[in-house]
Amino acid sequence: MRLLVLGGTAWLGSFVVADAVARGHDVTALARGASGPVPEGARFVRADRTRAGAFDEVGGDWDAVIDVSRQPGQVRAALDALASRTAHWVLVSTSSVYADPSIVGGDESMPTHPPLAGDEMSEMSEYGPAKVACERAVLAAMGDRAHVARVGLIGGPGDRSGRGVYWPWRFAHPSTPDGRVLVPEAAHPVQLIDVRDLAAWTLDAAETRASGIANVGGATHTLAEHLAVARQVAGGTAVPVPVDDAWLDAHDVQPWAGPRSLPLWLPPGVAGLNSSSTARAESLGLRRRPLAETLADTLAWREAHPDVVLGAGLSDDDERALLAEF
Template sequence: MRLLILGGTNFVGRATALEALARGHEVTCLARGTKGSPPDGARHVVADRTRPGAYDEVAGERWDAVIDVATQPGQVRSALVALAGSTDRWLHVSTISVYADHSVEGADETAELLEPLAADEMGSMEDYGHAKVACERAVTAALGTERSLLARAGLIGGPGDLSGRTGYWPWRFAHPATDDGSVLVPVDAGCRTALIDVRDLAAWLVHSAEARTTGAFDVIANAAPLAEHLAVAREVAGHSGPVVEVGPEWLEQHEVGQWYGPRSLPLWVGPEDSPGLAGRPTSRALAAGLVPRPLAETLADVLAWEADRDQPHGAGLTDEEERELVAAAREVRGTSESPGGTKAP
């Protein structure tokens, strides 16, 4: 196949280009290249999608499939204007954040979506789900459901994840900040998580292009309670020190953030979002060829990727914050303000 990847130099796009090349396909990546280069063997068309004429070099060619990872609706719309007539199929990497309600476990691809963003660009990450809905609408309006695939991915992780959501926990368990090897963890019985390896998403996208798969798919993997995810991360890291458990109220009082970012405990989210983010069925994607690898393999590979860093990419607690919070948690152990106790291995 001749594949055009709009992107191809960073994370999902690059992993998809690598997978397509490994399968023997001809790959062209259209991207600015400011975050890296396409893999060896791929043709790189340098273009800025915010500028007129961005697609001129590739618009006159015929493509078996176009794969787009864009989030800005204006970029998707301009690409479709230029390229919809030049390809048989269009695969858009979307997100489960398009859904209006994340409180219901088991909701599938027919669930209600957010209102689409009217603007061409997001004003902030608060617009993320709305922007992706607008991207989806543009794709299906231009090519119909019979020529398009919407890959509504859950949390995407693996080597190359700069957000730190994949790497923080195996890294922290491998690099405790305290003298006795203690690690602070959130305890929230209602919190679930799910993580699909970027390499498995890429493999499924290329397979779907080959198989001419169409429709909307929730593409998630390794759904489990957060406690199980942390247990796998701890095992991968070989951690044998104490685990200091703290609850949501205590974390809020100590200004520890959810999900990702500085001074956070990554992957921990509140009960209003957890069921729908991690509890959506993957039956349609599995039936269409998705083959997720075990979580332990992803976390081990990410730990190796993060091995030489003093702090994992993008998220979590610094060593100083970790020591401060572990000490604070232990100060209230055994009182009415107990954050959850200290558990030995």
């Protein structure tokens, strides 16, 4: 397969490129190159998709294009340049396109946000609408030659967001000498898909020319089950200290991600986030490794890269202070 990956040097894109090369495909990655080198075995085309002529060096016909962009203008420009000579298009989208975060277990028919009006999102609050605009552009241009993967939470080695890294790391490295770890009591669902499994699915969709829209995510676990697996892979000696939503909110602990947060914790009313039905993707062959394997490999990556700054979690000082107050 002659494959063009728009991206290919950042986290997911690099796994897609590496897997495609391993499968024997002829792979070209077009990117600015700011996120790192392209995996060995792929051709690299350095280009800025916001500039005219960005696709001039990727001539010829393509069996598939895989795009991970969140910017509608970039997606539309790529389609203008490549749609007429591409057999199949895979867009990696997001579950953030869904407008109602209270719906648990909904399928691809759930209502989405209105599409972003412009070419470029300017802040993360526009992420869902921007991806809706990207989806509509791809589906309008490619029709049944397109697949849209609405992806939830991604984890695995290289996860700098901190959402999938924090818990195995924290259980392996408690902030207190007695091994106590502050954990949320919430029982909402969590779906974490390994970046390697998502890369494999993305390639499978290109190879089989899957069409339409599918939610793609990890197997569903409650947050308590997820934390139990994280504690197990960390050695199982840490002592969880459960606290409820009201206490966390009163002490300015943030949900989900970001500074001073407890990753994956969701407050009431938004429990539907990251809990969509993945039945359609499963019927099309989605394969997922056990959560324990993902978290163990993520912990090993973190142990090998302790200086990487993560985008979520409590600092040791913040956790010790909160535990002392509790």
